[in-house]
Amino acid sequence: MREQLIRETPAKVYLVLFSLSFLLNIFFFYQHFFSRHLSLRIGSTVSDLSWTRHAAEEAEAVAAISCSSHGRAYVDGVLDNRQPTCQCNTCYTGTDCSVLLSNCSADVESGDPLFLEPYWMQHAAKGAVVLSGWHRMSYATTDGFKSLELEENIRRLHTAVGNAITHGKHLVFGTGSTQLLNALVYALSPENSSSPASVVATIPYYSMYKGQTELFNGRDYEWEGATAKWRNSNKTNFIEFVTSPNNPDCLLYDSVLGGSSVIYDHAYFWPHFTAIPEPADGDVMIFTVSKLSGHAGSRFGWAFIKDENVYNKVSNYLYYNSIGSSQDTQSRLLNYVKVILAEIGSNSDIFEFGFNKMRKRWQRLQALVNSSSRFSLQQLSPQYCIYFKKIRDPSPAYAWLKCENEEDADCAEVLMKGGIISRHGTKFGVSTQYTRLSLLKTEDHFEMLLRKLKPLVAGSDENSSNISSF
């Protein structure tokens, strides 16, 4: 039957079919082997890649290295056999970070914002940034040392989130908000005056203000400690740091001395960490990308400054300190600010993501701490948020822990003995009764914190790190 069909079908038909098929093969062959390295632009999309291909392949290969869920490999990581190795979260080890170290402390000392790392892993395509070798080699970019596009998108973001009124204010970029703190102290200090400005903050305060002011030790300013001390004095000439929400207790603060030189540090004034009751409108307001997108390693912050003279002085300081901030970083962060803006209100809203994560952590920690009277936490209550347009639960970046028992006089020490590395109350200008726990690190850090805290709350001082069940 089959033989018959072949014999009956004229050879011509087969020849035509073969010819067509052959032509199609020539087309595919060309496409497959020759068009790969041609940059065929269809509309505005490039159908294949040339000079970016190798770096893109490398980035994907490194991202595909398995580090369990307890680490990650980076393109610039330490090499082993020419391949970047996994960088594991604290307490994890092994080539793929799958081994949990016994007897390892929960390190919740620093404010490393790694709780947002999964957000960017989930949005890999949106977060990828490609820089050419000749990208922005000049000192100058589109507006002096500042990217105009980044400036515009930062302003748009504040308007969209509703956390700051930026209209009529100048914007400066810093190498982290850290660089801007002293730049502003400098700019707000009197020049060549016989009495230097007094730099102050309300306790508990972020230790950087004191540390920086004392270390740089300029002739025109000096650290004068807590605002409480100066409340009823005749002294003027204050530069007051107001951190709102405050680091470490995450409450919204306002100026205590009410002078003209107030630096509002709004690093944590994002819906991840606090309700936004109304937009901030200070004459000097600092923000940082570290607590917005989670990119602490990028070292990028910004400040809005109303007064032109102060703005000029800050700009001058930034020129003499570092000739502006990295343009590689400005380029990368422009992308992230755009992504964050574009996703507002969507399923991929970073604030929704951050808020949910921080709220859940706070609730779990609170439930644990409240199960005994040994420790207490700062009092935070639900509040109306103009971003989420509803009353929302607290979701602080830090727990401000107090040891309630007299025998636990040094709270950080008590925790340390129990296998928890926290930040001493004394660093914030208060007594050893208090200590700060960072809640914004990785899931691993937070879980280890709960695990170590559990026996302490229950009244045992023994380090539970040898318990093998997790």
Add this chain to the structure above:
Amino acid sequence: MREQLIRETPAKVYLVLFSLSFLLNIFFFYQHFFSRHLSLRIGSTVSDLSWTRHAAEEAEAVAAISCSSHGRAYVDGVLDNRQPTCQCNTCYTGTDCSVLLSNCSADVESGDPLFLEPYWMQHAAKGAVVLSGWHRMSYATTDGFKSLELEENIRRLHTAVGNAITHGKHLVFGTGSTQLLNALVYALSPENSSSPASVVATIPYYSMYKGQTELFNGRDYEWEGATAKWRNSNKTNFIEFVTSPNNPDCLLYDSVLGGSSVIYDHAYFWPHFTAIPEPADGDVMIFTVSKLSGHAGSRFGWAFIKDENVYNKVSNYLYYNSIGSSQDTQSRLLNYVKVILAEIGSNSDIFEFGFNKMRKRWQRLQALVNSSSRFSLQQLSPQYCIYFKKIRDPSPAYAWLKCENEEDADCAEVLMKGGIISRHGTKFGVSTQYTRLSLLKTEDHFEMLLRKLKPLVAGSDENSSNISSF
């Protein structure tokens, strides 16, 4: 004849050919339409891309925007109709930078190292860097705030070039070498002494030392001007900046006061700009990527420090100043340092490229200036270079121009009237007879300089910018 052949070839043969060709069609069809978005790893190379594809396509599309040869478009450029616009070199305008502005001054004021831009454009694939959204979000990297891999490659590079002995010295990273200048002044100053350290430099000196020291105005140091003033004094406690090669005159300098606190600024101690007679071996040596790879916008510098106490103080300063430097930049520059290292001695040696370019510019400028007696240049002579292993011609980064005529008392002013923006001699602590011309900007900047200088050399003070022939 053809008809006959068809008839004589059995249908079976055509059927077999068609079947084979059809199978090949199926294979190609699958490859073409289905394997595109699968990340098939062959060995360690990824045959196609997923999450990096969009960003890579965008980077290539932007790089393909035509800006004549007088500008370039960047992914983070100012948008027009959602597409980044060309950023043109000074004196060029138009959507594709093809229009030469009439009456435009040659701006050779700044030390923008754009002479290396063509190098990275020619090595596009090697220069491409891809960062994921979750790349190094933490404050900490592989060695505190410092990338271990970058540290190792920087040390390797110095050894390969032979311009510094790094063994037994600590390494710190700064946001540009600029940040490190004051960090070192701080670290070398006595603490709480009744007599602050005296910060000095030899004229003509880089103005940043004075500007920075005066602006930060720390209690433990003060700017005390030129070393010449202190040569025969009993004063001790100096911090001496030694810039070698010197900015602006590009000569190799050594310490004048010979105290224990000498900061060697070796920003220009690379084969682009000078012969390397022997490796530098100072106790404190500063370098910057800006004058090595040309990436000034990245803001990255480093210092080798022998004394552990000084190293610790500098590290502390950098923590309080900016909590380290951008990790995006560290990652990008790791790639460039590796490329530079890998190409040493090859056809793509960046030092060969940089040296040839700078030497040619110097020769052309020298020929022009020497054609009359109105101006003179610093005296530079050929010197043996251990990198090139031969006697090589001068190739300075700057021309240190002197107006020889009495009536040209303000040399920068004379040039300004002739359409050349230079850097005033007074900025370097010397008289107005001198001015600095930057030779390391783009080809366009250099050509415009020659064009404007020509009539001045010939004795005419008229701005020649209206001459339409170029």
